[in-house]
Amino acid sequence: AQRVTQPEKLLSVFKGAPVELKCNYSYSGSPELFWYVQYSRQRLQLLLRHISRESIKGFTADLNKGETSFHLKKPFAQEEDSAMYYCALSGRGGSNYKLTFGKGTLLTVNP
């Protein structure tokens, strides 16, 4: 069974501080990992995916297969980063059509 765990329900940091949102997964094969974000009163949207290896809005995430983790990091948090963040997983090949989401972490960046 595939599972995504986000251990922190709430995370609060000050503007300019580094931020790390944790994500651990359980999957028997080789997964694809994603981070989705939902800003206040907006829709759920894709932030980044591990296969793209890109930095979006200053955020990066590295897939660590040994630790089965896909933590989201940003060196200097901004107030506009305050949002709900969901880590999600999908299988590859024939099962690469459905996402399994974690429960989410609500990030608050204080001024």
Place this chain on the structure above:
Amino acid sequence: ETGVTQSPTHLIKTRGQQVTLRCSSQSGHNTVSWYQQALGQGPQFIFQYYREEENGRGNFPPRFSGLQFPNYSSELNVNALELDDSALYLCASSSGTALSYEQYFGPGTRLTVT
């Protein structure tokens, strides 16, 4: 370009009733996925429709069913509603079934079952 729309925004039903939720996909998209998001949880995959056929299904009972129309809009039907069906129902459209195609989410329909 029109984004994903869902209707109604919210509704209240009684246990045992049936409900139909609607989703209009983004222009140019042929795939619609449905998710259920209970309070305090992440979205949970219900099923996906591609070119009017069900392409895959999550762990939901048969009383959750769907349709996709020739214009790629979609319906989610839930029969014999239970209290635990109370949730936000999200649809997402994309231009292909694989997740290499970005999914664009709608605003959701909030269903309350009493």
